[in-house]
Amino acid sequence: MKQFYKLFIVGCLILNGTASFSQQMQIQNEFEDVRHFRIGVKSGIPNILSANAEYVLPVLNRKFAVSVDYTNLNMDADDFGFETEEGAEIMEQKFIYFEGGINYYFFKPGKGLYAGISYSNYSLKGNLPDYDENENGSPGDGYIDFSNSSMNIKAGAKWGGFFYFRPEVGYAFSPFPSTFPIRVEYEDGSTEYQELDLDADSGFLDMIYDGLTFNIGIGFSF
Missing domain, CATH: 1.10.287 (Helix Hairpins)
Structure with a gap:
């Protein structure tokens, strides 16, 4: 025994x-x-279309990664919903977006489900020839110079190896604005400030103005 x-x-x-x-x-x-370095693209709101880079830190069980997104787009005024008189010259608007933050992977080093916190800043600049006409009949050009910064929280998942797929959803504490300020300078020397209202009638788009952020990304890991 x-x-x-x-x-x-x-x-x-x-x-x-x-x-x-x-x-x-x-x-x-x-x-x-673990493939420490990832590079790809993301498309969504508010980044529109951005380049993305992420680096998994070789410490703390490789659960933490730093991430950066950058957008620099020249877009037609019509893409932002600005209206000008028929036949007027349409100037391009420059949209710049930057986001930097840190992600924490819950279950596996550098892959699978994660949560993150980030800081973002985006700006819209441009001019709109013949944007409006005042009560005296004097034509005026519109000028846009707007920026917004926000702290954000998000959740997402990275699936794949060399080629990966990444969906993300989050919340911005300073949401995407539903109005943009426009300075209108008329030929008679007067100046007026107007607002372009972007509010959706109802539905999903209203959630963006309440702070919702989302995007889908693809890329390669090295």
């Missing part, structure tokens, strides 16, 4: 050691499989 107990104890120790070794090997393999 004593020999049986001894064999039983030895067997338990061996099984426990084997399980621990397998777990350590699994963790080590997960660490070795």
Whole structure:
């Protein structure tokens, strides 16, 4: 009987050691499989279309990663809903977006489900020839120079290896505005400030003005 107990104890120790070794090997393999640098593109709101880079930090069990998004787009005024007189020259508007933050991966090093916190800033600049006409009949050009900054929280998932797919949804504490200020300078020397109202009638777009952010990204890991 004593020999049986001894064999039983030895067997338990061996099984426990084997399980621990397998777990350590699994963790080590997960660490070795981590592709630290990712580069790709994201499309959504408010970034529209941005380049994205992420780097998984080689510390803290590789659960943390720093991420940066950047957009620099020249777009026609019509793309933003600005109206000008028929036949008037349409000037391009420059939209610049920057976001930087840190992501925490819950279950696996550098992959799977994650949550993040970030800081973002976006600006819209441009001019609109013959934007409006005042009560005296004097034509005026519109000028836009708007920027907004926000702290954000988000959740997402990174799936894949060399090629990855990444959806994200989040909340901006300073939401995308439903109106843009426009300075109108008339030929008679007068100046007037107007607002372009972007409010949706109802539905999903209203959630954007309440702080919703979302995007879908693809890219490659190295």
